[in-house]
Amino acid sequence: MNRHDEHRPLVDLGNERPMVTAKARIMSPIVPRASISGRALVAVVAIMTFLASMTTGAVLxxxxxxAEWQxxxxxxxxxxxxxxxxxxxxRDxxxxxxxxxxxxxxxxVRPFSREESAKLLEPWLGTGLSLDQLPVPRVIIARVQPGTALDLVGLxxxxxxxxPSASVDDHRAWIERMRSMTGATVFAGIGILALVxxxxxxxxxxxTRGAMAANRPIVEVLHFVGASDAFVANRFLRHFLRLGLEGGVIGGGAAMLTFGFSESIAGWFSGTPVGDQFAALLGTFSLRPSGYxxxxxxxxxxxxxxxxxxxxTLLATLDDID
Structure with a gap:
């Protein structure tokens, strides 16, 4: 105790705790800043935030x-x-x-040669097969001017x-399947976020109930001296908001770093079957700035x-204490 504290009133905290000044007692928080339950809650919020961020990032x-495929x-x-x-x-x-x-x-308009058309069958028939005796169709790819309403019926x-043997495919059925798959993915992502x-x-x-139980004597004393429920609730609210922000920053930051390094990781697997499949499904596997x-x-x-x-939870618990 320094010279300036000699004339300050002291508060008796019991034989097992040292005597501190009244000002120090008033400035001390109702809920301990660092506790096992607090650290556990930070870990839980961080894990939940990480899972939610990974789910949201994957959906994005x-x-x-x-959208690019469509x-x-x-x-x-x-x-x-x-x-x-x-x-x-x-001739046809x-x-x-x-x-x-x-x-x-x-x-x-780009017509495929016979060799190029036959090469399209290699993923199903393999290589080294002679396709001379098979009626391999010729493929023609035509690019449509963006924003143009093409007259498919007339075409x-x-x-x-x-x-007479030609057929035109505008991939409408495939686009509808893609839209259905995207909608199902978004719906599943929303469901996972709801569970998180x-x-x-x-x-x-x-x-919160554990913290209230551990600090119930303090809360009862505060009520005894006239503290309102709002006063007590605000003290706990600030404590848990700080824990939530800390966990959110840890979990969200870890997810952002994961997506930030994902492009480099995808580059390491580039050229491999697994890497090609992920590139076909998710592109470069990197989020846009709006995603972050x-x-x-x-x-x-x-x-x-x-x-x-x-x-x-605080308000419900305080009603029980009252």
Whole structure:
């Protein structure tokens, strides 16, 4: 005790605790800043935030990749010219190419050669097979000018009139499947986020009740001297908000670092079957700046949910104490 504390009133805290000045006693927090339960709650919130951020990031990646796939596929149409007895498939292919090029909405037409068309079958038939005796169709890829409403009915009529064995595919069915898959992915992500939030609320509720039980004598004394429920609740609210923010920063930061290094990790596996599959599914596996902003907002939201759940539990517990 220094010279300035000699004239300050002392508060008797009992034989087992040292006597401290009244000012020091008033400034000490109701809830201990560092405790086992507090550290455990930080760990729980950090884990929940990390899982929620990884789920949100994965949904954003899949949604962005699906949007790019749909845009690329919607900008192309595929025409197949099948060989028919008595018709020259090469001549039919050339005629179809000229018919497609005359359409004002088509900006580019690329016919595949016989070898290129046969190469498309290698993933299913393997290599080294002779396809000379098989009726391999010729493939024509036509790019549509962006923003153009293509007259597919008229285009199909012209193509069929030019080559009866030709068929036009605008990939509409595939695009619908992609939209359904993306919607299912987003729905699953929302479900996982809901489960994470529910688990966070339950964990915070138990931690709050534990803190209230450990500090019940202090709360009763505060009530005895006239402290309101709002005064006590605000002290606990600040404590759990700080714990929630700490856990949110740790979990959200870890998720951001994971996505930040994911592009480098994907580069290490580039050229391998696993790496190619992930690149086809998720692109470069890197979030856009807006994605990182979403993760940061989500981390703050989980901290706010932690404080909200703590306050609701506090008020219910204080009613029981009263």
């Amino acid at each position: 990646l899949i949604s962005a990749s699906a 845009s690329d596929v919607a900008s192309e149409i595929t025409i197949q010219v099948r060989p028919l007895p008595g018709r020259d498939v090469e 292919t050339a005629a179809v190419v000229e018919a497609i090029r005359s359409d004002p909405g088509i900006v580019d 199909r009529a012209r193509v069929t009139k030019t080559a 939030i529910v688990a966070t609320i339950i964990s915070v509720s138990f931690a 902003l979403v993760l940061a907002i989500q981390a703050v939201a989980i901290a706010a949910i932690t404080a909200w759940a703590s306050r609701r």
